[in-house]
Amino acid sequence: MEVIGKSVIRKEAVDKVTGRAKYTHDYQKVPLLSGKMVISPYGHAKIVNIDTSEAWKVPGVRAILTGKQYPLTGEAIRDRPPIAFDKVRYHGEPVALVVADTPAQAKTAADLIKVQYELLPVVNSPTQAFQKNAPLVHERLGEYKKEADSHPVPDTNIATLIKIRKGNMAKGWAESETVVEASFSFAPSDHVAMETRCATAEISPDGNIIIMTSSQAPFMVKRLIADYFGEDMGKIIVRTPLVGGAYGGKAPVQLEVLAYMASKEVGGKPVKILNTREEDILTSPCHIGLDATVKLGANRSGKITVAEILYLWDGGAYSDKAIDVTRSGATDCTGPYNIENVWCDSYCMYTNHPYAAPFRGFSHSELSFAIERTMDLLAQKLNIDPLELRYINAIMPGNTTPTRVRLNKSNVGNLQKCIEKVRGLIKWDEGPVKVLNDRFIRVKGVSCSWKTSTIDTDAPSGVILTFNRDGSINLMSGVVEIGTGTKTILAQILAERLKMDVNKIHVRMEVDTQTTPEHWKTVASRGTFMGGRAVLKAAEDVIHQLKELAACVLRSPKEDLEIANSRVFLRDDPAIGLHFKEIGYGYKYPNGNTVGGQIIGRGSYILRHLTPLDPETGAGRPGPEWTVAAYGVEIEFDKRDYTYRLLKAATVVDIGRVMNEKAAVGQVMGAMSMGLSFAGRETFYFDELGRVLNPQLRTYRPLRYGENPEYLVGFVETPQIDGPYGARGVGEHGLLGMPGALGNALSTAAGVSLHNLPLIPELIWKAKEANK
Amino acid sequence: MQSHTITLNINEEIHIVAVKAADTLLYTIRGKLGLTGAKPGCLNGDCGACTVNVDGWPMKSCLMLTVEAVGKKVTTIEGLRETPIQQAFVENFAFQCGYCTPGFIMNCHSLIQQHPDADDQTIKEWLESNICRCTSYIEIEKAVKSVLNKK
Numbered sequence A: 001m002e003v004i005g006k007s008v009i010r011k012e013a014v015d016k017v018t019g020r021a022k023y024t025h026d027y028q029k030v031p032l033l034s035g036k037m038v039i040s041p042y043g044h045a046k047i048v049n050i051d052t053s054e055a056w057k058v059p060g061v062r063a064i065l066t067g068k069q070y071p072l073t074g075e076a077i078r079d080r081p082p083i084a085f086d087k088v089r090y091h092g093e094p095v096a097l098v099v100a101d102t103p104a105q106a107k108t109a110a111d112l113i114k115v116q117y118e119l120l121p122v123v124n125s126p127t128q129a130f131q132k133n134a135p136l137v138h139e140r141l142g143e144y145k146k147e148a149d150s151h152p153v154p155d156t157n158i159a160t161l162i163k164i165r166k167g168n169m170a171k172g173w174a175e176s177e178t179v180v181e182a183s184f185s186f187a188p189s190d191h192v193a194m195e196t197r198c199a200t201a202e203i204s205p206d207g208n209i210i211i212m213t214s215s216q217a218p219f220m221v222k223r224l225i226a227d228y229f230g231e232d233m234g235k236i237i238v239r240t241p242l243v244g245g246a247y248g249g250k251a252p253v254q255l256e257v258l259a260y261m262a263s264k265e266v267g268g269k270p271v272k273i274l275n276t277r278e279e280d281i282l283t284s285p286c287h288i289g290l291d292a293t294v295k296l297g298a299n300r301s302g303k304i305t306v307a308e309i310l311y312l313w314d315g316g317a318y319s320d321k322a323i324d325v326t327r328s329g330a331t332d333c334t335g336p337y338n339i340e341n342v343w344c345d346s347y348c349m350y351t352n353h354p355y356a357a358p359f360r361g362f363s364h365s366e367l368s369f370a371i372e373r374t375m376d377l378l379a380q381k382l383n384i385d386p387l388e389l390r391y392i393n394a395i396m397p398g399n400t401t402p403t404r405v406r407l408n409k410s411n412v413g414n415l416q417k418c419i420e421k422v423r424g425l426i427k428w429d430e431g432p433v434k435v436l437n438d439r440f441i442r443v444k445g446v447s448c449s450w451k452t453s454t455i456d457t458d459a460p461s462g463v464i465l466t467f468n469r470d471g472s473i474n475l476m477s478g479v480v481e482i483g484t485g486t487k488t489i490l491a492q493i494l495a496e497r498l499k500m501d502v503n504k505i506h507v508r509m510e511v512d513t514q515t516t517p518e519h520w521k522t523v524a525s526r527g528t529f530m531g532g533r534a535v536l537k538a539a540e541d542v543i544h545q546l547k548e549l550a551a552c553v554l555r556s557p558k559e560d561l562e563i564a565n566s567r568v569f570l571r572d573d574p575a576i577g578l579h580f581k582e583i584g585y586g587y588k589y590p591n592g593n594t595v596g597g598q599i600i601g602r603g604s605y606i607l608r609h610l611t612p613l614d615p616e617t618g619a620g621r622p623g624p625e626w627t628v629a630a631y632g633v634e635i636e637f638d639k640r641d642y643t644y645r646l647l648k649a650a651t652v653v654d655i656g657r658v659m660n661e662k663a664a665v666g667q668v669m670g671a672m673s674m675g676l677s678f679a680g681r682e683t684f685y686f687d688e689l690g691r692v693l694n695p696q697l698r699t700y701r702p703l704r705y706g707e708n709p710e711y712l713v714g715f716v717e718t719p720q721i722d723g724p725y726g727a728r729g730v731g732e733h734g735l736l737g738m739p740g741a742l743g744n745a746l747s748t749a750a751g752v753s754l755h756n757l758p759l760i761p762e763l764i765w766k767a768k769e770a771n772k
Numbered sequence B: 001m002q003s004h005t006i007t008l009n010i011n012e013e014i015h016i017v018a019v020k021a022a023d024t025l026l027y028t029i030r031g032k033l034g035l036t037g038a039k040p041g042c043l044n045g046d047c048g049a050c051t052v053n054v055d056g057w058p059m060k061s062c063l064m065l066t067v068e069a070v071g072k073k074v075t076t077i078e079g080l081r082e083t084p085i086q087q088a089f090v091e092n093f094a095f096q097c098g099y100c101t102p103g104f105i106m107n108c109h110s111l112i113q114q115h116p117d118a119d120d121q122t123i124k125e126w127l128e129s130n131i132c133r134c135t136s137y138i139e140i141e142k143a144v145k146s147v148l149n150k151k
């Protein structure tokens, strides 16, 4: 291996340290109109009247979109008006959209729009939404258009229910001797990508719709706008330059729709909509909340025999991607443990909260908090070491998942190895608690995770390779560069396969849905796997073409040819051969005759054997493989005021194969940082009107420099046989176990079982007080 | 609102621009001068993505009016040329999406100039004003220390 595993510097590195890297909002042109939203100040209210007369008087105002029923949008259920009509269902929901010549004019006008509301009763949690007489968020749930595998229940707040029924529950309970049951709850929070979402749209006279957007799913934008508005799909051209952080939050399609509608309203002129930070937090989709109840039964030796699980996901006002998150949560509902008898109901609930986007880990960090805390409670009751309990129940080849997929040596990693490695990294054997003095103690907590990626069964990924005259290669893939460095890894895969210098491979960073082959969505840690397989296929295509041409020029059978160092040559006599620059554009004989032409390689990949879940039992194959990981967190706890300091955080993940060492370590550490931030401090604070009280980075405070612990990262490499060079996804996994491990450490430290996030001192104090 | 024509010294170049009294420096350098390296992240002084250097000190350009920059020397990320801190960010993988990077680099660059022997506490005080959502901060710590130690 020459290039795989090496810490190759990312292709766009120089642009990023010189300020030349461009993101959606950095593209400017004249004229470019500005769109500004008016957003709902309440969680649930009837719109009585909207008065735009003053706003229209502001010079420069070109259009005001409001008070009209636009086509309903939404991925799994068409339940969301792009601009609220009749009533608002969450704080931050767009009520009107002003289009003006400058951002200042648009803002001035937006502030002058007077909206009169009549308050409606608020559904402020998924548990409340689940009650029999809860107010309805959607009165006409039964009338919406929907996908076949969404199961909304009319006259309730249930957007969908996913059921898992595996094994025999009565048998499971009969075999168990120890039972624990616990409930957990946390409110929605936010992704806080540093780049707020932004989209521009224009419609040219020939009907082309050109959209630029900060998105993880430009191809989805194209599909959905065609679908929602009956536009010609080929006329929709979506461009996505570099994206300034996404973490799942930029997978939904929202601002693009508004920008398109705005442009249409002003005769196709270009319109830009840029979220303020407050809008990015409130209006655009957030990180899902969860209420969970977990009941586990185990026999005397600690083997878990049965699990009964209820998940009530806080999908917010609109179901959009929350339905998929709910399904994904059901799929891996038990955590990475082998349990024969499983019953799980995973509900996507409508509430009057901002609606949910995917969040890095797609339901797994959230459910993992509930499962891993319950695992510790079980260990306590059984009087078994918590790491040992996880070890003896660890999922393995030969076991089945909750959706009854039989695991093998390739489609699941080695969790026991991860546990062993983390045990060493965090020095678990020195004991979980170390008393420093009568005030401070150092405490460790552990957790595990697994994850498959539930994605569409027909999700594609494609790659095109073209040659330059100097023999270098251009690589084009629909993967969006959101910061994960995936496109650099694709170049490494190509370099490895062609045995060439990675610096001779040029990667196109921008995605343009007209000329870039589709990559379904840049989500779910699937870029390397699917994009990588497509690269390998395109490389085969190129190799075939190069050898074909060289065979003719060199008058040699194809089978005798070899490719390396940008040359095609005779295996037995490498001196005889051709450089790529001599054949990449066809071969020119001395007399000028030329054969062949520019070599263009193509490759595409589609995941195989995926099936939807059975609606009654959940049986089905939702994803290609399960990546597993084990975690540890160590804190220093102050028993006097319940504050704590993060000392160490460790993750060991079975990554299949390390493709780029430093990039992989960076992904895992960055994910841990986000996980600790989510677990330890991030949440929306709602008032009784469903208003988010902290929609600013001053009051919603992610981890900052110096607040971070020391990070320890370890890898296990159990190759996924059908992955490129054996690699598994790694973008999300560092995050998944952090809430559980931190919750376990703090529960031990405080001597009280903690069931909520974020784990702030006040929460610990409340739990202590309640326990007195 | 009325426009004024003012003279700004940015990246060692003199620029004559028409601005309104309420325009922030961030708005002017991005919108009028096309220097889009400084990024908006909150427009409220909370995130540091818009950090530039004014007379040698880091400044959040969303908090400064353009007219306040008259007579001062402003350096943006575009004004840095192959500085050790830029190289250190590359070598240490101190960014992923890169959106916070210009702000962090400008902050680090000022820190290195003002406190070439900064200790951990000083580094923390300076850098906690910026948010990076992708990295773990350890990479940024390594990058800035690798330059500080060389000095």
Ligand code: FES
Binding pocket: B039, B040, B041, B042, B043, B044, B045, B046, B047, B048, B049, B050, B051, B060, B061, B062, B063
């Ligand atoms: S944009 Fe200036 S500090 Fe956030």
Ligand code: FES
Binding pocket: A194, A244, A245, A483, B094, B095, B096, B097, B098, B099, B100, B101, B131, B132, B133, B134, B135
């Ligand atoms: S690199 Fe993405 S926010 Fe810092």
